[in-house]
Amino acid sequence: xxxxxxxxxxxxxxxxxxxxxxxxxxxxxxxxxxxxxxxxxxxxxxxxxxxxxxxxxxxxxxxxxxxxxxxxxxxxxxxxxxxxxxxxxxxxxxxxxxxx
Amino acid sequence: xxxxxxxxxxxxxxxxxxxxxxxxxxxxxxxxxxxxxxxxxxxxxxxxxxxxxxxxxxxxxxxxxxxxxxxxxxxxxxxxxxxxxxxxxxxxxxxxxxxx
Numbered sequence: 001x002x003x004x005x006x007x008x009x010x011x012x013x014x015x016x017x018x019x020x021x022x023x024x025x026x027x028x029x030x031x032x033x034x035x036x037x038x039x040x041x042x043x044x045x046x047x048x049x050x051x052x053x054x055x056x057x058x059x060x061x062x063x064x065x066x067x068x069x070x071x072x073x074x075x076x077x078x079x080x081x082x083x084x085x086x087x088x089x090x091x092x093x094x095x096x097x098x099x100x
Numbered sequence: 101x102x103x104x105x106x107x108x109x110x111x112x113x114x115x116x117x118x119x120x121x122x123x124x125x126x127x128x129x130x131x132x133x134x135x136x137x138x139x140x141x142x143x144x145x146x147x148x149x150x151x152x153x154x155x156x157x158x159x160x161x162x163x164x165x166x167x168x169x170x171x172x173x174x175x176x177x178x179x180x181x182x183x184x185x186x187x188x189x190x191x192x193x194x195x196x197x198x199x200x
Contacts, residue, residue, distance in 0.1 A: 004118050004138060012114060018104050021193050038104060087194060093121050094187060 005089035010055045011082055015040055015048045020083050023058065023075040031071045049073060057082055105189035110155045111182055115140055115148045120183050123158065123175040131171045149173060157182055 011017055018038050023029055035045050052058040057079030061072045075083075111117055118138050123129055135145050152158040157179030161172045175183075 004121075007114055007117075009114070012112075014107055014109070014112060017107075018193060021104075021195060025195060090190075093118060095121060095125065 005092040007089055007093065008082055008086050010051065010057070011086040013048065013051075015044060016052055019045075019048060019052060019073075020057065020075065020079060023073060024080065024083060028061075028072045028074040031073070034073065052079070055079075055082075105192040107189055107193065108182055108186050110151065110157070111186040113148065113151075115144065116152055119145075119148060119152065119173075120157065120175065120179060123173060124180065124183060128161075128172045128174040131173070134173065152179070155179075155182075 011020060015038060019034060022034060022037055031045070031049075034040075034049070035042065038045065040048075049058060049060065053060050057076055059074045059076055061074070063070055063072070111120060115138060119134060122134060122137055131145070131149075134140075134149070135142065138145065140148075149158060149160065153160050157176055159174045159176055161174070163170055163172070
């Protein structure tokens with residue numbers, strides 16, 4: 001019978017957590033910007049963004065700008081709620097350690 | 101060139117994070133108490149505690165109390181510092197989301 005708060009595993013993944021943090025602060029972001037910020041490889045970045053999309057936390061929009069393909073990522077309302085819930089659980093889990 | 105703070109992977113693991121949080125609040129803890137608190141299996145709990153010991157974050161003491169074996173876990177100073185550093189990095193990563 002666990003007494004500890006559950007950390008959403010989709011959010012807790014290190015790169016996904018970084019991506020959600022980045023996306024929570026902007027209207028939308030390009031793949032290349034997310035890659036530069038996280039220092040991730042294309043493959044891993046794409047895989048984690050796909051998981052976030054599958055969870056309904058991120059939307060992906062592909063478009064052409066001056067004939068160049070561009071992929072835009074945007075956090076959803078569900079993603080915002082999930083991140084907030086995660087932070088609440090994390091604070092409960094870490095207790096005093098996070099408060100100061 | 102990543103610009104995001106690094107989260108110590110030894111600490112970030114979900115069960116290990118829970119264990120360190122628990123141990124940070126007590127002088128020492130028994131295996132059975134940690135198992136009850138985390139709701140983990142013996143095998144996984146033992147494996148994660150061993151990783152924490154190998155990292156120097158936790159010490160393990162085995163003794164006999166009334167002829168019954170007892171295993172006591174205790175957080176080290178290095179473990180405390182690592183958890184503090186982790187919380188600082190996490191706060192930087194999550195930015196405003198963790199502040200309120």
